[in-house]
Amino acid sequence: MDEKGLVRRCSAGDRDAKQEMYETYSGRVLAVCRRYIRDRDRALDIVHDTFLKAWASLDRFHPWRSGSLGAWLSRIAVHLAVDELRRERHFVDELPPPSAGMAGEPLPAEPPVDAGRLQQVPVEELIDLIASLPEGYRTVFNLFCLDGCSHREIAQMLGITEKTSQTQYLKARHKLAAMLAAKYGNHEKEQP
Amino acid sequence: MKKNNHKDWTSVLQERLQDATLPVEDGWAAGPLAAGETPGSGPAFPARPGRGGFPGLPVLPWALAGVAAVLAAVLILRPAHPARSVSVREGVLLAQRVDLLPEAIPPARPLRSGSRPSTPSPAGPAYPETPSSGDSSVLPSSDVTPPSSAGLTGESPADPVQTEVRPDEPGNGEGAPRSLEELTQDDFPEEPAAGTRQRRPLSLRLQVGSSGGAGVVSPGRMSTNGVMYDSDPNGNYSSAGYLHSDGSVISWHSEGQDAQFQYDPVTHTLYQPVATRFSETRTPVLPVSFGVSAALPMTRRLTLSAGLAYTQRPGTGVITDAEPGRLPTVVTWQHAALHYLGIPVDLHCYINPDNRLRFWVGGGLQAEKCIHATGAEMLSEPVLFSANLQAGADFRLLRGVRIYLSPALMHYLNRSSYITTWDERPLFSLRAGLSFDLK
Numbered sequence: 001m002d003e004k005g006l007v008r009r010c011s012a013g014d015r016d017a018k019q020e021m022y023e024t025y026s027g028r029v030l031a032v033c034r035r036y037i038r039d040r041d042r043a044l045d046i047v048h049d050t051f052l053k054a055w056a057s058l059d060r061f062h063p064w065r066s067g068s069l070g071a072w073l074s075r076i077a078v079h080l081a082v083d084e085l086r087r088e089r090h091f092v093d094e095l096p097p098p099s100a101g102m103a104g105e106p107l108p109a110e111p112p113v114d115a116g117r118l119q120q121v122p123v124e125e126l127i128d129l130i131a132s133l134p135e136g137y138r139t140v141f142n143l144f145c146l147d148g149c150s151h152r153e154i155a156q157m158l159g160i161t162e163k164t165s166q167t168q169y170l171k172a173r174h175k176l177a178a179m180l181a182a183k184y185g186n187h188e189k190e191q192p
Numbered sequence: 193m194k195k196n197n198h199k200d201w202t203s204v205l206q207e208r209l210q211d212a213t214l215p216v217e218d219g220w221a222a223g224p225l226a227a228g229e230t231p232g233s234g235p236a237f238p239a240r241p242g243r244g245g246f247p248g249l250p251v252l253p254w255a256l257a258g259v260a261a262v263l264a265a266v267l268i269l270r271p272a273h274p275a276r277s278v279s280v281r282e283g284v285l286l287a288q289r290v291d292l293l294p295e296a297i298p299p300a301r302p303l304r305s306g307s308r309p310s311t312p313s314p315a316g317p318a319y320p321e322t323p324s325s326g327d328s329s330v331l332p333s334s335d336v337t338p339p340s341s342a343g344l345t346g347e348s349p350a351d352p353v354q355t356e357v358r359p360d361e362p363g364n365g366e367g368a369p370r371s372l373e374e375l376t377q378d379d380f381p382e383e384p385a386a387g388t389r390q391r392r393p394l395s396l397r398l399q400v401g402s403s404g405g406a407g408v409v410s411p412g413r414m415s416t417n418g419v420m421y422d423s424d425p426n427g428n429y430s431s432a433g434y435l436h437s438d439g440s441v442i443s444w445h446s447e448g449q450d451a452q453f454q455y456d457p458v459t460h461t462l463y464q465p466v467a468t469r470f471s472e473t474r475t476p477v478l479p480v481s482f483g484v485s486a487a488l489p490m491t492r493r494l495t496l497s498a499g500l501a502y503t504q505r506p507g508t509g510v511i512t513d514a515e516p517g518r519l520p521t522v523v524t525w526q527h528a529a530l531h532y533l534g535i536p537v538d539l540h541c542y543i544n545p546d547n548r549l550r551f552w553v554g555g556g557l558q559a560e561k562c563i564h565a566t567g568a569e570m571l572s573e574p575v576l577f578s579a580n581l582q583a584g585a586d587f588r589l590l591r592g593v594r595i596y597l598s599p600a601l602m603h604y605l606n607r608s609s610y611i612t613t614w615d616e617r618p619l620f621s622l623r624a625g626l627s628f629d630l631k
Contacts, residue, residue, distance in 0.1 A: 026216045027213030027214050027215060028211060028212070028213045030213070030214045030216050031209065031212040031213050031214045035209070044216070047216070059574055070211070113201035114201075115201045115203075115204045118204045118205065119204060119208070123208060123209065123212040123213075124214065126205065126208060126212075127209070127212065127214065130209075145202050145206065146205070146206055146209055146210075173202065177201065
């Protein structure tokens with residue numbers, strides 16, 4: 001069924017349509033939530049909240065503005081996950097003072113990551129790797145690199161400065177590159 | 193090769209994770225959603241913070257409900273037995289049938305003119321007889337009252353009612369007493385009887401005004417086609433603009449990481465930038481409204497009115513999305529004109545209801561539905577509700593024709609699907625029109 005029809009049926013309170021939407025998109029939403037929330041049960045809670053929020057706001061969904069239904073649900077999930085993190089102030093404590101980072105201590109060169117090798121890595125492993133980042137790093141990295149938010153937007157959402165967001169992103173990127181390089185190596189490096 | 197791999201690993205990560213899915217073993221059946229925690233049927237329209245919200249019901253039920261409410265008000269408030277004046281014939285018959293008790297009749301006033309002596313008999317009725325009346329009775333208009341009035345009991349057809357003639361009373365001739373048959377309708381006052389209400393005319397109002405307020409939007413001029421370029425591998429955006437809630441562009445960055453997005457705190461949705469490459473052209477626009485309504489006087493001071501109103505709101509921006517799935521995507525800004533059909537229901541309280549120049553205060557509600565969009569996509573917009581506070585004045589030009597002017601403050605209770613500014617804040621509204629009393 002096309003998305004419009006599914007949304008229309010859900011708007012009319014069709015329980016089967018809601019189930020269909022849930023079963024179609026819950027995996028994608030869970031993937032988004034797991035990138036932010038390490039604990040799977042908490043991530044599942046966010047998934048449920050996402051669908052509840054979406055069903056209560058279906059009249060706000062317009063394909064021409066909101067993109068695909070999956071993308072719309074993912075954006076809702078992102079914000080619910082960030083709200084959850086912000087509420088528990090998990091990441092704020094981990095954020096370094098604004099003076100640290102690029103301006104203070106230059107980061108070492110980023111370990112090389114084999115992009116071709118990354119194509120072979122199962123998605124679950126990639127998500128687990130991202131989820132294993134410290135929450136501050138993880139949140140900023142997800143928002144900036146994977147969910148398309150600007151540093152200004154991130155700063156507004158998390159209550160930090162843009163500079164802190166930029167620093168966190170660079171550090172997260174550096175750390176994740178190191179983890180990827182360590183786990184999956186570098187083909188060119190491995191070759192004699 | 194190595195350099196390319198190093199540069200693009202985040203892009204690969206984006207591609208791999210963009211549509212990634214994880215198995216949800218618990219699934220629907222085990223989740224709380226299937227256990228009855230799902231919202232009720234139908235969409236719950238999310239209210240903005242600090243605002244009320246209404247379900248996005250279709251306009252037809254509301255229209256029918258409004259019409260039904262007005263009809264019910266008419267049926268309930270309309271007098272079951274409208275007060276009516278006593279016709280001449282009824283007055284004659286009445287006067288012929290009543291028997292005035294002597295003690296209920298006030299003493300006759302001394303005659304101001306004429307030579308007839310007043311010789312009240314202690315045993316007789318306390319009013320003088322008219323020598324020339326014969327078996328016809330002559331009643332002063334002021335003494336004729338409907339049967340429900342005190343002092344009129346019983347009947348004595350054989351005892352003709354006679355009383356003095358007061359030449360100075362309205363409706364009487366110059367000193368000439370008149371028989372019952374000679375009385376006219378004017379001799380019987382149209383005062384409503386106790387317990388009944390006077391019929392008030394339904395009036396028809398033709399109205400023109402600006403019911404949407406002086407919303408200011410910033411349509412701007414796009415120096416490009418409104419395309420916001422796609423992100424670079426680091427997620428930066430080459431250009432973006434941001435439309436503030438009052439219609440002004442609060443930031444513009446041609447490149448870098450400074451793109452801003454509208455954030456909806458209710459749905460936690462990031463909206464795309466709603467405009468690109470704005471010039472600071474701000475065009476005040478005035479929505480124009482035409483309407484017709486029927487006003488029903490409920491009491492002497494209160495009037496309930498309901499009708500239809502057409503409103504056109506120009507200068508509305510609309511964004512379109514050509515690349516679903518990413519945030520942000522391609523956006524454009526368009527000029528648009530939105531056409532709304534509304535059902536206003538107003539209640540007016542007249543401060544001085546009996547004057548030629550009357551003032552009123554009041555309030556009202558209006559339900560509006562977008563029926564057409566020019567230069568924009570037609571969206572499945574919910575019914576918009578607005579409340580207003582009014583003050584106004586009308587002036588009677590002719591009998592049954594009044595002209596009125598009414599400033600008002602109105603506030604939209606829920607939000608348009610279009611990117612607009614006129615639903616953001618209380619708006620000033622000015623209405624003027626003509627009112628015609630319907631007999």
